[in-house]
Amino acid sequence: MKQFFFWLAVVVSLNATKLWATEPVWFGNENAQRILRINSAMDLASFEPILKKFVELHPDVRVAYRDVNTLELYYLTIKDQKKPEASLVISSAMDLHLKLVNDGYAQTYQSSFTDRLPSNFKWRNQLFAFSLEPIVMLVNKKAFPGVLPEDRQSLLQTIRQNEKAMTKRIGTYDIRQSGVGYLLASQDARQADVTWGRLLEAFGSHDVQTYCCTHDIIDDVASGKLVLGYNLLGSYASQRAQEDDRLKMILPKDYTLMLMRAALIPKGAPNEEDAGIFLDFLLSDQAQKMMQTQGLLFPIQPDMNNPNDPYVVNAPGPTGIIELDQQLLVGRDYAKQKRFIRNWEMALEISEED
Amino acid sequence: MWQKSPNHRALSEDEEKKALENAPSLRFRFILAGVLVIGIIAGLAINLIFDYSQKLADLSYDRLLRSALLQMDENVGLMRNEVSIDIPWSAFATLAQAEEDRVFYKVESLEQGFITGYQDLDSQPPQPPVLDQIQFYNQEYSGEMVRFAWVQRHITDPETAQTVRIILGQTRLSREQMASAVTQKAVEVVVFIALVAITLIIIGSHLVLRPLHRIERALEERAMGDLTPIDINTPKETHHLKVAINHFMERLQSNLEQLENYTADAAHQLRTPLASLRALAENARDNTSPERQHQALENIVKQCDALSQTVTLLLNQAVVSHRLQTHRLEPIDLLAPITASCREQAVAALHQGVLLSLDCDLKETLILGDAFSIQQMMQNLIENAVRYSREDVERGTEIIVQVSEFERFYRIKVIDYGVGIPDIEKERVFERFYRGRYDIAGSGVGLAMVKDIVDHHSARIQILDTEPKGTTFQVDFAKLRFNEDTV
Numbered sequence: 117m118k119q120f121f122f123w124l125a126v127v128v129s130l131n132a133t134k135l136w137a138t139e140p141v142w143f144g145n146e147n148a149q150r151i152l153r154i155n156s157a158m159d160l161a162s163f164e165p166i167l168k169k170f171v172e173l174h175p176d177v178r179v180a181y182r183d184v185n186t187l188e189l190y191y192l193t194i195k196d197q198k199k200p201e202a203s204l205v206i207s208s209a210m211d212l213h214l215k216l217v218n219d220g221y222a223q224t225y226q227s228s229f230t231d232r233l234p235s236n237f238k239w240r241n242q243l244f245a246f247s248l249e250p251i252v253m254l255v256n257k258k259a260f261p262g263v264l265p266e267d268r269q270s271l272l273q274t275i276r277q278n279e280k281a282m283t284k285r286i287g288t289y290d291i292r293q294s295g296v297g298y299l300l301a302s303q304d305a306r307q308a309d310v311t312w313g314r315l316l317e318a319f320g321s322h323d324v325q326t327y328c329c330t331h332d333i334i335d336d337v338a339s340g341k342l343v344l345g346y347n348l349l350g351s352y353a354s355q356r357a358q359e360d361d362r363l364k365m366i367l368p369k370d371y372t373l374m375l376m377r378a379a380l381i382p383k384g385a386p387n388e389e390d391a392g393i394f395l396d397f398l399l400s401d402q403a404q405k406m407m408q409t410q411g412l413l414f415p416i417q418p419d420m421n422n423p424n425d426p427y428v429v430n431a432p433g434p435t436g437i438i439e440l441d442q443q444l445l446v447g448r449d450y451a452k453q454k455r456f457i458r459n460w461e462m463a464l465e466i467s468e469e470d
Numbered sequence: 471m472w473q474k475s476p477n478h479r480a481l482s483e484d485e486e487k488k489a490l491e492n493a494p495s496l497r498f499r500f501i502l503a504g505v506l507v508i509g510i511i512a513g514l515a516i517n518l519i520f521d522y523s524q525k526l527a528d529l530s531y532d533r534l535l536r537s538a539l540l541q542m543d544e545n546v547g548l549m550r551n552e553v554s555i556d557i558p559w560s561a562f563a564t565l566a567q568a569e570e571d572r573v574f575y576k577v578e579s580l581e582q583g584f585i586t587g588y589q590d591l592d593s594q595p596p597q598p599p600v601l602d603q604i605q606f607y608n609q610e611y612s613g614e615m616v617r618f619a620w621v622q623r624h625i626t627d628p629e630t631a632q633t634v635r636i637i638l639g640q641t642r643l644s645r646e647q648m649a650s651a652v653t654q655k656a657v658e659v660v661v662f663i664a665l666v667a668i669t670l671i672i673i674g675s676h677l678v679l680r681p682l683h684r685i686e687r688a689l690e691e692r693a694m695g696d697l698t699p700i701d702i703n704t705p706k707e708t709h710h711l712k713v714a715i716n717h718f719m720e721r722l723q724s725n726l727e728q729l730e731n732y733t734a735d736a737a738h739q740l741r742t743p744l745a746s747l748r749a750l751a752e753n754a755r756d757n758t759s760p761e762r763q764h765q766a767l768e769n770i771v772k773q774c775d776a777l778s779q780t781v782t783l784l785l786n787q788a789v790v791s792h793r794l795q796t797h798r799l800e801p802i803d804l805l806a807p808i809t810a811s812c813r814e815q816a817v818a819a820l821h822q823g824v825l826l827s828l829d830c831d832l833k834e835t836l837i838l839g840d841a842f843s844i845q846q847m848m849q850n851l852i853e854n855a856v857r858y859s860r861e862d863v864e865r866g867t868e869i870i871v872q873v874s875e876f877e878r879f880y881r882i883k884v885i886d887y888g889v890g891i892p893d894i895e896k897e898r899v900f901e902r903f904y905r906g907r908y909d910i911a912g913s914g915v916g917l918a919m920v921k922d923i924v925d926h927h928s929a930r931i932q933i934l935d936t937e938p939k940g941t942t943f944q945v946d947f948a949k950l951r952f953n954e955d956t957v
Contacts, residue, residue: 220572220612240570241570439566442562446557449587451555455554455556
């Protein structure tokens with residue numbers, strides 16, 4: 117594990133400096149007695165209304181919200197294990213979060229809200245999912261050559277038919293920098309190994325652009341710099357697609373990955389009581405409803421009464437829910453991960469030094 | 471006479487309650503013993519279940535662990551002379567069946583070192599390593615007890631050979647849950663059975679003891695003085711109790727009858743001398759001559775003496791009978807009571823012109839007996855001999871008490887040379903209130919008492935004729951033998 121840590125630490129340190137320096141955003145009354153620090157890999161745009169609602173309901177709590185990249189968050193939590201700064205850690209990289217729990221960095225929490233949560237949305241009463249969203253492709257309708265793809269096969273076809281127009285105009289995660297990017301890639305490889313191989317090959321031969329973060333990809337798709345973003349988090353994509361006519365969110369028809377966002381309370385965390393209260397709030401009907409009605413996130417059990425609601429997942433094909441259990445550890449196996457990233461680098465014709 | 475409670479009185483209700491509280495309860499003992507036995511059995515069963523459920527859980531989950539380990543093992547290979555492993559997703563999907571259990575693993579090669587997994591995991595198995603043989607063991611890791619499966623095997627290709635070791639572990643949560651679920655169910659059943667059994671015992675004890683209560687009630691409800699047998703229907707087990715009670719009542723009845731007879735006879739015996747006393751007194755009153763009056767008064771005094779003797783005899787008999795029933799026989803020197811009574815009687819005999827002599831040269835004569843009773847017996851025999859002695863024949867006023875030793879017994883002879891007893895009467899002299907001759911004073915209870923005492927000592931009494939005339943009472947007392955009887 118040490119080697120694993122070391123090796124990844126080298127990769128991370130290249131881009132880490134600026135992320136570690138991120139200052140937290142404060143919510144709530146400045147004079148509030150209690151302070152709840154949340155480290156989270158989630159865009160504030162999706163989370164701000166929920167945080168505001170929380171401090172409104174609990175005026176004696178002040179929330180410090182720090183946005184950290186998923187992989188970053190993993191190392192930060194391990195680094196802080198002796199004296200954790202954050203009371204609650206939220207991430208979309210389910211695998212890293214599960215590994216944190218497996219390796220004993222989280223503490224147990226139980227309440228009537230966590231008891232109500234279906235068992236496949238929690239693990240060991242230490243890891244709790246509060247959102248289930250689809251993984252999507254986002255296209256710029258105007259810039260996209262030809263018919264919009266409906267699945268990965270048709271995307272491959274489009275790339276082959278429009279080699280020039282597609283070169284350097286597809287964006288996806290740098291799986292070395294983004295924890296969730298790695299998770300999605302490894303799940304793609306698991307779901308459909310051959311398709312994934314072809315896709316990777318096509319991405320490599322057409323100079324795919326790699327990013328650390330979802331919103332950078334979305335920005336570039338919106339501006340027309342990219343025509344397609346691959347494997348994006350549904351909540352961000354759908355938020356932008358609603359505001360921006362140029363963008364269209366596509367749920368791949370061959371299979372749609374479903375990702376959970378999960379939270380844990382680090383072992384020895386300060387103010388664990390408020391972390392529990394916040395977690396309960398996230399799982400409460402009120403917050404879940406807010407996610408859906410205000411278009412923030414995809415709730416775990418959406419209100420199905422409104423079939424046209426974009427926050428009710430209506431996948432055209434089968435959904436592959438990434439299960440929140442020990443299998444996630446396989447993807448993060450040291451040897452497997454090393455090999456997977458090397459293959460990815462070779463296919464994309466980029467070296468470690470990039 | 472009977473053995474009686476020393477101060478007989480009816481118990482008050484409070485005392486009765488207290489006595490009842492202090493008395494050991496048959497039912498309580500029965501239930502206690504039953505509960506104890508069932509408790510021990512249940513305890514043993516539960517202990518076994520605990521053990522068994524642990525084994526069962528380990529057995530089931532070890533299969534998962536083995537299957538996952540083999541799947542990992544199958545995906546170990548050599549690539550460019552280096553060991554590599556591609557852990558299959560399915561291996562951990564297998565482990566995910568233990569839903570909440572953390573997973574730890576390590577793959578290493580003895581030549582190449584750490585390959586993947588948790589580097590700080592201890593890869594030394596508790597048993598000496600044997601190739602291709604999976605070992606299971608518990609070991610603490612990351613703050614929790616973890617069940618590990620361990621395997622080691624050679625991996626070879628034409629250019630290189632390496633020894634690969636795979637350690638795969640999962641925490642014991644699911645095992646404990648399964649074991650406790652099994653245990654809980656089984657314990658519930660065991661406890662249920664135990665409770666049913668205890669209930670049955672309680673009900674059973676009530677049923678078993680009910681006939682006793684019925685007998686008790688039947689006795690309680692009886693009218694005073696009703697000594698007829700109990701005739702309620704009772705089960706076999708209490709039949710003997712019922713029979714014993716009925717026997718007891720029979721004995722009580724016969725004792726009562728005896729007492730009634732005795733009292734009647736005693737009253738009868740006292741009435742005759744009282745009547746004659748009255749006659750003598752009237753005589754004395756009516757007689758004017760002082761000489762005759764004096765004579766009559768003299769007779770009254772004699773009569774009173776005789777009466778007093780009878781009363782003393784009756785009292786002695788009561789005392790003896792009481793002693794015989796209450797005192798245990800103990801080792802005594804037979805000569806002691808004999809000499810004592812001879813000494814006591816010698817003077818009285820002399821008053822009547824009878825010469826009493828003791829003929830004995832034994833030093834020690836140990837028997838099992840009651841000294842007071844034997845003294846009474848001797849006194850009666852001697853008095854009887856004195857009473858029947860006469861002056862008109864040769865040696866007629868001589869009484870010899872003789873003690874002699876035989877192999878197994880001592881023989882006491884009381885020899886007189888008096889009138890003797892006809893053979894027909896010999897059998898009847900021991901009957902109570904039987905009197906051979908009414909012209910000679912006597913109560914008729916003396917010899918009956920002698921017989922009682924002799925019987926009680928398991929001795930033997932015989933009436934022989936003295937040559938040429940007279941009666942010899944011969945009593946044989948068994949010797950006390952230390953080696954058999956007293957040890």
